[in-house]
Amino acid sequence: MRIPRPIVSAILVLSLAACGSDARPAGDSGDIKVGILHSLSGTMAISEVTVRDAELLAIEEINKAGGVLGKQLVPVVEDGASDWPTFAEKATKLIRQDKVATVFGGWTSASRKAMLPVFERYKALLWYPVQYEGLESSPYIFYTGATTNQQIIPGLDYLKEQGKKRLFLVGSDYVFPRTANKIIKAYAAANGMEILGEEYTPLGHTEYSTLVNKVTQARPDAVFNTLNGDSNVAFFKALKSTGATAESMPVLSVSIAEEEVTGIGVDNVVGQPVAWNYYQTTDTSANKAFVKAYKARYGQDKVTSDPMEAGYNAVYLWAEAVKKAGTTEVEAVRKAAGGIALERPEGLVTIDGESQHLYKTARIGIVQPDGLIKQVWDSGEPIKPDPYLKGYPWAAGLAGQ
Amino acid sequence: MIRRNLPFAAVAVIVLVVAPLLLEPFRLSLLAKYLCYAIVALGIGLAWGQAGMLTLGQGVFFGLGGYSMAMHLKLTEGGGLPDFMVWSGVEELPALWVPFGDPVLALATAVLGPMLIAAVLGTLVFRQRVRGAYFAILTQALAAAMVILLVGQQGLTGGTNGMTNFFDVFGQDLADDSTQRGLYLVVASVLGVLYLATRQLVNSRYGRLLVAIRDGEDRVRFLGYDPALVKTVTFALSAGMAGLAGALFVPVVGIISPALLGVVPSLELVVAVAVGGRHALAGAVLGAVVMGYAQTAFSEQFADGWLYLQGALFILVMTLAPKGIIGVAERWRRARTT
Numbered sequence: 001m002r003i004p005r006p007i008v009s010a011i012l013v014l015s016l017a018a019c020g021s022d023a024r025p026a027g028d029s030g031d032i033k034v035g036i037l038h039s040l041s042g043t044m045a046i047s048e049v050t051v052r053d054a055e056l057l058a059i060e061e062i063n064k065a066g067g068v069l070g071k072q073l074v075p076v077v078e079d080g081a082s083d084w085p086t087f088a089e090k091a092t093k094l095i096r097q098d099k100v101a102t103v104f105g106g107w108t109s110a111s112r113k114a115m116l117p118v119f120e121r122y123k124a125l126l127w128y129p130v131q132y133e134g135l136e137s138s139p140y141i142f143y144t145g146a147t148t149n150q151q152i153i154p155g156l157d158y159l160k161e162q163g164k165k166r167l168f169l170v171g172s173d174y175v176f177p178r179t180a181n182k183i184i185k186a187y188a189a190a191n192g193m194e195i196l197g198e199e200y201t202p203l204g205h206t207e208y209s210t211l212v213n214k215v216t217q218a219r220p221d222a223v224f225n226t227l228n229g230d231s232n233v234a235f236f237k238a239l240k241s242t243g244a245t246a247e248s249m250p251v252l253s254v255s256i257a258e259e260e261v262t263g264i265g266v267d268n269v270v271g272q273p274v275a276w277n278y279y280q281t282t283d284t285s286a287n288k289a290f291v292k293a294y295k296a297r298y299g300q301d302k303v304t305s306d307p308m309e310a311g312y313n314a315v316y317l318w319a320e321a322v323k324k325a326g327t328t329e330v331e332a333v334r335k336a337a338g339g340i341a342l343e344r345p346e347g348l349v350t351i352d353g354e355s356q357h358l359y360k361t362a363r364i365g366i367v368q369p370d371g372l373i374k375q376v377w378d379s380g381e382p383i384k385p386d387p388y389l390k391g392y393p394w395a396a397g398l399a400g401q
Numbered sequence: 402m403i404r405r406n407l408p409f410a411a412v413a414v415i416v417l418v419v420a421p422l423l424l425e426p427f428r429l430s431l432l433a434k435y436l437c438y439a440i441v442a443l444g445i446g447l448a449w450g451q452a453g454m455l456t457l458g459q460g461v462f463f464g465l466g467g468y469s470m471a472m473h474l475k476l477t478e479g480g481g482l483p484d485f486m487v488w489s490g491v492e493e494l495p496a497l498w499v500p501f502g503d504p505v506l507a508l509a510t511a512v513l514g515p516m517l518i519a520a521v522l523g524t525l526v527f528r529q530r531v532r533g534a535y536f537a538i539l540t541q542a543l544a545a546a547m548v549i550l551l552v553g554q555q556g557l558t559g560g561t562n563g564m565t566n567f568f569d570v571f572g573q574d575l576a577d578d579s580t581q582r583g584l585y586l587v588v589a590s591v592l593g594v595l596y597l598a599t600r601q602l603v604n605s606r607y608g609r610l611l612v613a614i615r616d617g618e619d620r621v622r623f624l625g626y627d628p629a630l631v632k633t634v635t636f637a638l639s640a641g642m643a644g645l646a647g648a649l650f651v652p653v654v655g656i657i658s659p660a661l662l663g664v665v666p667s668l669e670l671v672v673a674v675a676v677g678g679r680h681a682l683a684g685a686v687l688g689a690v691v692m693g694y695a696q697t698a699f700s701e702q703f704a705d706g707w708l709y710l711q712g713a714l715f716i717l718v719m720t721l722a723p724k725g726i727i728g729v730a731e732r733w734r735r736a737r738t739t
Contacts, residue, residue, distance in 0.1 A: 085658060113566070
């Protein structure tokens with residue numbers, strides 16, 4: 001085949017021209033650039049895109065209200081591509097090239113662990129919006145999701161209250177479920193509960209009949225579920241096919257929110273308990289406004305969930321810290337952030353300056369037939385974050401040295 | 402001789418002198434990353450382009466090199482057990498890790514380990530006259546198995562997270578821009594030396610033999626050569642290059658994880674070699690750099706849909722220029738000289 005030469009050269013020139021990205025139009029000096037770094041492609045995209053949308057919504061709202069320090073916020077959005085090294089690379093790009101004031105991003109623990117050295121190396125700020133396994137407290141990360149004593153331990157307290165003493169642990173094979181289960185086992189040992197089994201499957205695993213057989217044969221009072229992503233669909237379907245219901249086999253999940261319920265199919269999880277800090281149904285005036293604004297912006301059929309709310313909050317908390325500091329300079333913002341308290345959709349949140357986590361209210365909810373989650377229990381007041389579980393004698397030794 | 406080496410010398414000057422002067426430190430370390438991939442691509446160019454062995458599992462060797470280096474970096478940073486072992490509940494250093502405290506042993510494992518595995522695999526497979534698609538599937542399965550192994554052994558390997566948070570390499574602070582520049586120069590020099598050596602090899606009688614095996618393995622056997630041996634040696638060489646690239650990659654990029662060495666990244670490298678032009682070693686190297694650059698540029702410009710653009714680039718190059726970018730360049734040159 002004769003190749004029309006101009007076409008080939010045009011393609012090459014075009015592709016190279018696209019690479020002249022260093023000449024990205026910089027905002028006016030009156031703008032503040034902030035980075036947003038979530039997976040927009042790959043397996044995590046389904047979850048992370050919604051967090052990005054919530055963060056962009058917060059930025060729009062803040063801009064509409066006059067911006068921060070009289071300047072407009074300009075988001076620079078990058079794709080972490082569900083790939084941890086890409087998160088590290090794009091974080092470096094946002095910090096060093098775009099010189100953003102702060103970054104909002106990440107979902108999986110692996111992506112946070114990959115970004116941590118980058119933010120510490122360049123002394124830049126990351127706001128991480130998802131509940132996680134604790135045992136971490138980087139001076140350059142603010143954690144706006146729950147740590148273990150604000151989600152997993154309240155979840156266990158709830159099961160204990162309900163008289164569920166024999167548990168079976170099911171999780172995906174990575175750092176969050178493994179660490180969570182380590183904590184659950186220590187809690188069980190101290191509270192006279194029994195762990196009948198502990199099973200892990202690779203991320204993305206979808207064959208659960210064997211595992212479900214193991215679970216049903218062990219006859220636990222409840223299952224503690226730390227599976228992530230698609231695996232939940234297969235797991236709950238397999239469980240339902242054995243005839244189990246939420247009454248006969250309660251499964252407490254810590255990674256299933258409103259968004260995931262639709263994916264799993266409401267029929268398969270209806271009546272099951274979940275542990276979070278926020279639900280779309282959470283009854284605060286700030287939440288009514290948030291849900292309304294989100295639906296108006298992205299569609300009436302959209303739902304809001306805990307990580308989205310945590311991402312949305314992160315932008316507001318950072319803006320508040322910047323206002324208090326009078327500058328976007330990182331060390332000043334860090335210092336100003338401690339003690340900031342805001343009424344958010346989930347209720348009052350306060351930044352704990354020492355650990356850079358939030359005081360958050362723990363909530364247990366039950367999945368409803370309409371796909372939303374109804375709260376059945378809450379901690380009454382925001383719980384002080386304790387990422388290393390220092391306040392729990394039974395947890396001594398979990399944090400390593 | 403001089404005329405033949407002129408393009409190489411020009412590229413060497415650009416890469417070693419001009420790029421470090423012009424590029425910001427962040428861009429330079431990205432270029433270093435592409436050059437690491439180019440080293441793997443050079444190995445693929447040798448094994449696939451010259452000898453016709455389509456290997457879809459170079460990520461395995463790249464990963465072995467990378468993990469060897471990462472283990473060494475984790476052990477030399479001090480402060481007790483590597484961070485991920487602490488949160489995985491491992492209490493003392495596993496015996497497997499102990500040798501990696503030594504830099505020479507770690508580097509040797511990074512290069513010789515992959516070569517040994519490739520040699521054993523090659524001996525088993527090529528003696529049985531397994532080739533073509535069957536060989537490709539086998540290497541791909543190896544990549545998939547390697548990922549499962551690494552993810553499952555969280556206490557030993559860091560699981561899905563892999564290993565990150567390195568502070569220095571051979572006593573040099575990794576946060577320092579001058580260290581990154583030094584690493585870039587090391588990677589570029591290693592690539593240059595390996596390229597020259599591989600080109601020498603390809604132009605030798607051994608190289609002719611490789612092409613002969615690619616185009617008619619049975620005829621070569623009838624002529625009295627042992628194709629299995631020749632292929633095994635070639636496969637081992639390409640594995641060694643991938644291992645060395647992995648070892649260089651880790652201090653440059655600062656992370657190694659199973660996602661970097663599974664089926665998809667292994668395929669991406671083969672695609673890059675195809676885009677560059679697999680029949681020429683320079684094409685393989687060029688393809689890796691172009692595809693790496695395209696990925697960065699597209700994803701920065703179009704965070705939402707860059708994967709489509711990257712796919713489109715591949716399809717366009719393959720349909721319009723089946724011999725890759727280097728094929729187009731060669732035709733231009735021929736057209737001008739005749």
